[in-house]
Amino acid sequence: MTGLGRLVASILAVFGGFFPYVSAERVAPLPLPILHPAPQVTVLFGGDMMFDRTIRTTIDEKGGDFIFSCIDPTLQSADLVVANLEGPITATSSRSVGSAVGAPDNFTFTFPSSTAELLRAHHIRIVNIGNNHILNFGNDGVRSTISALTSAGVGYFGDPLSATVAAGSFDGVPLAFINYNEFVNHGEASTTLSQIREARAAGQIPIVYTHWGVEYATTSPERIHTLAHEFVDAGAAIVIGSHPHVVEEHEMYNGVPIYYSLGNFIFDQYWNDDVRHGLLLRVTVTAQGVGALEEIPVELEHDRRTCAVE
Numbered sequence: 001m002t003g004l005g006r007l008v009a010s011i012l013a014v015f016g017g018f019f020p021y022v023s024a025e026r027v028a029p030l031p032l033p034i035l036h037p038a039p040q041v042t043v044l045f046g047g048d049m050m051f052d053r054t055i056r057t058t059i060d061e062k063g064g065d066f067i068f069s070c071i072d073p074t075l076q077s078a079d080l081v082v083a084n085l086e087g088p089i090t091a092t093s094s095r096s097v098g099s100a101v102g103a104p105d106n107f108t109f110t111f112p113s114s115t116a117e118l119l120r121a122h123h124i125r126i127v128n129i130g131n132n133h134i135l136n137f138g139n140d141g142v143r144s145t146i147s148a149l150t151s152a153g154v155g156y157f158g159d160p161l162s163a164t165v166a167a168g169s170f171d172g173v174p175l176a177f178i179n180y181n182e183f184v185n186h187g188e189a190s191t192t193l194s195q196i197r198e199a200r201a202a203g204q205i206p207i208v209y210t211h212w213g214v215e216y217a218t219t220s221p222e223r224i225h226t227l228a229h230e231f232v233d234a235g236a237a238i239v240i241g242s243h244p245h246v247v248e249e250h251e252m253y254n255g256v257p258i259y260y261s262l263g264n265f266i267f268d269q270y271w272n273d274d275v276r277h278g279l280l281l282r283v284t285v286t287a288q289g290v291g292a293l294e295e296i297p298v299e300l301e302h303d304r305r306t307c308a309v310e
Contacts, residue, residue, distance in 0.1 A: 039172030046083035047262035051111040058304040064118040070307035085127040088141035116152035130158025130179035131211040176204040182212040200235040220260040246274040
């Protein structure tokens, strides 16, 4: 044994009791940590949906599945689809079918009683009903809509009767869907701001879906930008807009995405490219907030289907 070997041996002999893992036989392997992926949910946002006028007559002729047949694969790719239901579901006969373009009845909507089940069948699980057409058949129309949606298992938020928030855990991610409707209560935003703050206090991710702005304007007015920024300052994780029936600008404000209008999703408007082209937005959300975003352009076909643009 060399001099160095004898030195090491003597050290071990003296201090071996203080080094219990010197012997290889006594080394216990540490268990590997079990890594669980953080919960996340993929939400697909769409714009305005209308199931009266020629959309209704096409459903009567070809069935409701036909309307969604082109866009179904896209809808199925998300965990949750959310869009704006632009009118009430009632048992009342349509007033808009066959009406003259521009006449009052042409803008008075009621959707067939089967609409809620049709939405559920095509993966649309939550709808905004805070818009300028939900009261076309009064409070009774709102109640009928809520009843139909509830029976079909479709969530809703933004009803003008109680300003409902759709809140819950979706794939382990706590979300709160909150409406702002410029066309009720003189555009007062205090309820929306309070609901955003309450959601944050409850540990939920506030998602604000609005109905606001100017129809067919491709840029939103400054008052809308101001409101959107107020929603973000209050704690909104993302702001999604509807009502203009065309796609408008989007921005990042303090790191939060704002899409001022997604345009049309299911609608019978075809007179120019602006109204015929809408936008779906696929968003990944975790308990920390909004992550990846993917824009999916869509086109309204003259046969009343909506299709993703390749």
